[in-house]
Amino acid sequence: MKYTYFNPTAVEFGEGKIESIVNYIDKNQKILVVYGGGSIKRNGVFEQVSKVLEDYTWFEFSGVEPNPSVETLNKAVEFIKENKIDFVLAVGGGSVIDGSKYIVAASVYEGDGWDFLEGKTIEKALPLGAILTLPATGSESNPTAVISKYSTNEKRYFASPLVFPKFAVLDSTVMNSLDDRQLANGLVDAFVHTCEQYLTYPNSSLLHDGYAQTILKGLHTLAQDWQNRRTALWQENLMLLANQALNGFIGSGVPQDWATHMIGHELTAFYGLDHARSLAVVQPHLLRVMIKDKQEKLVQMGKEVFDMPHNYEMVIEAIEYMYHSIGVSTKLKDYNIDDKVVENVTKALEKHGMSKIGERGTITLEKVAQILELSM
């Protein structure tokens, strides 16, 4: 086994930790606080942040959408350039944090920031900090950002060690205001992240598999315990699990799939499905189409996560049952799609250089079509 694991984000976990951000930002730095559609104004998080930043010079930029767009983010880039901002503080879910990663890189770049989504390497970026309000993506302590261009129905990603947040505040008391839809989305997204780095083919590490299984078991337990989703303990556990699912460790040195995500991103780009919901309509069908390749890990997952040894087909049903039990559909017909869905998704994947995806590059466009047909 061989890998480089690098994660420089300081994690400040627990109630009241928003106050700790002053330890990471110099008093003479000009800050831009970036947030979304205003949930933080309604749940008291904005007020807490304002108080903590009392002695700082800071500005705010709001309106970052779920599935953040370059169209909006470029306005923040302009603001930063004009006002000589030194530090960006993202307060929100994955969209606000991803959007802020784009902002910190594009603000110190001469060209069009979309270049980064087309493979251009990021050479510098302003420092970024994150206060997480929705556990799901792991963006708060990872190097990835997923950005959309609404004008062309594109949703693409970049990753750079320069955009890791310097710190991530994980105070789960901010989750009180999340609705069931977002809580379920967070659980499903974190579950699929873990599967993307686990449900491939056998590897030699007992640690990576053991850790991934612990995360999967934890998330499955939270789904079974859905009636307690309004309790502090449930919410704190989701925040912990979702963070660990995508901070880079469980995927280091082991095969990774990510095909569910690549297909899901195209579905969101065309039809606007919530990110997690785009995954739930793909993953079970992908597992069925790729069952031969994934058989051994499915058996292992059945035994270690669902306590159902040997029958790998039942493991896929157990995953589906889990999503349904928290109100997440696994069928495309439950969303506003049209009869062009297969064509749109396969053409977009091809355009984005993803005609052969999955851990072995065996998920071809034909297979993607089969997966989507099964999901209808």
Ligand code: NZQ
């Ligand atoms: O915009 P506001 O008003 O804040 O409302 C948001 C938004 O409407 C709301 N929300 C967030 N925290 C809240 C809250 N509402 C009440 N109380 C709170 N405490 O929730 C809605 C959804 O927020 P969003 O940030 O879009 O959700 P999520 O965290 O699921 O992020 C999804 C985005 O992350 C990308 C996805 O593709 C999608 O664009 N991903 C990023 C990844 C990464 N950086 O590593 C990996 C993921 O696989 C994913 O692709």
Ligand code: ZN
């Ligand atoms: Zn995801």
